[in-house]
Amino acid sequence: MSEFSDKRVLVTGASRGIGWGIARAFSEEGAKVALIDVNEELLEEKKGEIENMGGSALALNVDVCDREAVKKAVEKVIEEWGGIDVLVNNAGITRDRLFIRMTDGDWDSVIGVNLTGAYNMTKAVINHMLRQRSGVIVNISSVVGMTGNPGQANYASSKAALIAFTKSLAKEVGSRNIRVMAIAPGFIATEMTEKLPDDVKKAYLERTALRRAGTPQDIANLVLFLSSDRASFITGQVYVIDGGMI
Numbered sequence: 001m002s003e004f005s006d007k008r009v010l011v012t013g014a015s016r017g018i019g020w021g022i023a024r025a026f027s028e029e030g031a032k033v034a035l036i037d038v039n040e041e042l043l044e045e046k047k048g049e050i051e052n053m054g055g056s057a058l059a060l061n062v063d064v065c066d067r068e069a070v071k072k073a074v075e076k077v078i079e080e081w082g083g084i085d086v087l088v089n090n091a092g093i094t095r096d097r098l099f100i101r102m103t104d105g106d107w108d109s110v111i112g113v114n115l116t117g118a119y120n121m122t123k124a125v126i127n128h129m130l131r132q133r134s135g136v137i138v139n140i141s142s143v144v145g146m147t148g149n150p151g152q153a154n155y156a157s158s159k160a161a162l163i164a165f166t167k168s169l170a171k172e173v174g175s176r177n178i179r180v181m182a183i184a185p186g187f188i189a190t191e192m193t194e195k196l197p198d199d200v201k202k203a204y205l206e207r208t209a210l211r212r213a214g215t216p217q218d219i220a221n222l223v224l225f226l227s228s229d230r231a232s233f234i235t236g237q238v239y240v241i242d243g244g245m246i
C-alpha cells in the first residue's frame, strides 16, 4: 500500500501538461485527486481516465482567478472527502512580449492566474489545513523566476513572487505541521512550450546540460517526493528541476 492511499490531493491546471502529470502520478499512488481547470471537456476526459484506472477523481471546472468559485470548489472537495492533504498550485499562463510592447492586460492576466490564483487557492484551503494540523502545499514556479527572461517580465515576476510567497507562508504555518514548497522547472515539454518558435525551443535545449526537455512525469516525481513523509523535515524551499539549465 502506498503512503498516498486515500490522501486527498487538489491540483490546479490539471487537465493537461504538468498538472495532469502530477494528478495522474498521485492517482497511480492511490490518492484521491480533485482536478481544477478551466477546460471543462478535457477535465471530464481526465476524470474518466483516472476512474478507468480504478482511481477516484473530482472534476471542478473553476477559474483560479474567481475567488468565490474557488471557495465553493474547495468546500465541495472537503464535503465529499472530509479534507485536503495536498494542494498543488500549478495553473499558469504566459503572455510573452518584450516589456516595451507588453499591455496592461498581459501583465494583469499573468499576475492574476499565476500569483493571485495561487493566493486564492491557498486562502481557501489554509484554514482547513490549520485545523487539521497537517498539510502540504507545492507551488509550481519556474527557473525564470530566479534568472529573469527577456519577453517574460510579467511571467518571471509572477514566478519570483510565488517563491517569496512560499518562503513566507512556510514560516507562518510550519508550527502547525503544514509544509510549503516551490518547484522551479526548466524547459518541460507541454502545450505551453510547444507553441514557442523552433529557434527558441532549440536555444532552451542547448542551454540544458542533459540536452532534452523535461517531462510532466519528471516534475510529478519531485512533487510526490516533497509531498511524502520522506520529505517531512523540508519546508520553505525552492527546488530547481531543469536538467542543468541554470
Ligand code: NAP
Pocket (backbone or CB within 6 Å): 012, 013, 014, 015, 016, 017, 018, 019, 036, 037, 038, 039, 062, 063, 064, 065, 090, 091, 092, 093, 113, 117, 140, 141, 142, 143, 184, 185, 186, 187, 188, 189, 190, 191, 192, 193
Ligand atoms: P499548460 O500545458 O498550458 O497547462 C496549464 C493548464 O492550466 C491548462 O490546462 C490551462 O487550461 C490551465 N489553466 C490556465 N489558466 C487557468 C485558470 N485561470 N484556472 C484554472 N486553470 C487554468 O502549462 P504547463 O506547461 O503544464 O505548465 C504548468 C505550470 O508549470 C505553469 O504554472 C507553468 O508556468 C509552470 N512551468 C512550466 C514550464 C514548462 O516548460 N512547460 C516551465 C516552468 C514552469 P487552458 O489552457 O485550457 O486555459
